[in-house]
Amino acid sequence: MVRDEFFRCEGLCKSYGEGWAALREVSFSLEAGGSLGLLGLSGSGKSTLLRLLAGLEPPTSGQIYLEDRPVDTGMQKGRRAYHRQVQMVFQNPVSTFSPYMTVGTYLMEGIRSFCPSENTREREVALLEEVGLSAEFSRRLPHELSGGQLQRVAIARALSIRPRLLLLDEPTSALDSMVQRGILELIATLSKRHGMAMVFVGHDAAVLRLMTERMLVLEKGQVIETLPSRTAHRMARTAYAQQFFPPRAVT
Numbered sequence: 001m002v003r004d005e006f007f008r009c010e011g012l013c014k015s016y017g018e019g020w021a022a023l024r025e026v027s028f029s030l031e032a033g034g035s036l037g038l039l040g041l042s043g044s045g046k047s048t049l050l051r052l053l054a055g056l057e058p059p060t061s062g063q064i065y066l067e068d069r070p071v072d073t074g075m076q077k078g079r080r081a082y083h084r085q086v087q088m089v090f091q092n093p094v095s096t097f098s099p100y101m102t103v104g105t106y107l108m109e110g111i112r113s114f115c116p117s118e119n120t121r122e123r124e125v126a127l128l129e130e131v132g133l134s135a136e137f138s139r140r141l142p143h144e145l146s147g148g149q150l151q152r153v154a155i156a157r158a159l160s161i162r163p164r165l166l167l168l169d170e171p172t173s174a175l176d177s178m179v180q181r182g183i184l185e186l187i188a189t190l191s192k193r194h195g196m197a198m199v200f201v202g203h204d205a206a207v208l209r210l211m212t213e214r215m216l217v218l219e220k221g222q223v224i225e226t227l228p229s230r231t232a233h234r235m236a237r238t239a240y241a242q243q244f245f246p247p248r249a250v251t
Helices: 046-053 076-083 103-114 120-130 135-139 147-159 177-194 205-211 229-235
Strands: 005-015 021-031 035-039 061-066 086-089 165-169 197-202 214-219 222-228
Touching: 005 046, 021 046, 021 061, 021 197, 021 214, 021 222, 035 046, 035 205, 046 165, 046 197, 076 086, 086 147, 103 120, 103 135, 103 147, 120 135, 120 147, 147 177, 165 177, 177 197, 177 205, 197 205, 205 229, 214 229, 222 229
Parallel strands: 035 197, 035 214, 086 165, 165 197
Antiparallel strands: 005 021, 005 061, 214 222
């Protein structure tokens, strides 16, 4: 089945001072419901690229397009329209929640802001149940939840406005191995159920092989290889990319 392209980047660059280019000429496209992994070592530019895609920072040069229209997040109206379709789940959920606001308050914010016609309470309960939590969690504060539960709330918050693209910055790296699997399975299930596209940042090639269709391998802010995820371990050509696919780890 041929899917329509709805998101693309052309020549994205990001500099943080004279002589330091964190990102250099990154281009890619993404189809509706498609999935892309960003693979690289620390400092390779993965998280910088994701922050640009999330509209949290402007690119130094280059352009992001949503449905063939250039994205301008410099004005509040542009940011709001963009964030209606693009949401992000961060690496450490604890840092994104205030200790004084309940789970329900966070979910209601998104529903009321972007989906005001919906029954807020019904939607809130449905979101919690969809990520494997009971309605009772609505009254809890962030510190009363485990790391895995809090990441499920973060996913529910991102889903609350029905985005078309979900950006994931190593969403399981702060969790123990038993919890990681459940979160990855949840993300895969929800993206398929809602037809969401995904950009998934990681340093574990095995996770990206399971979660994405293609990988961009980044080194020093540049894309050095673009690989099909399932066969990336056989198709990687550079020594840098091959280090992520040691023979003993491939089955």
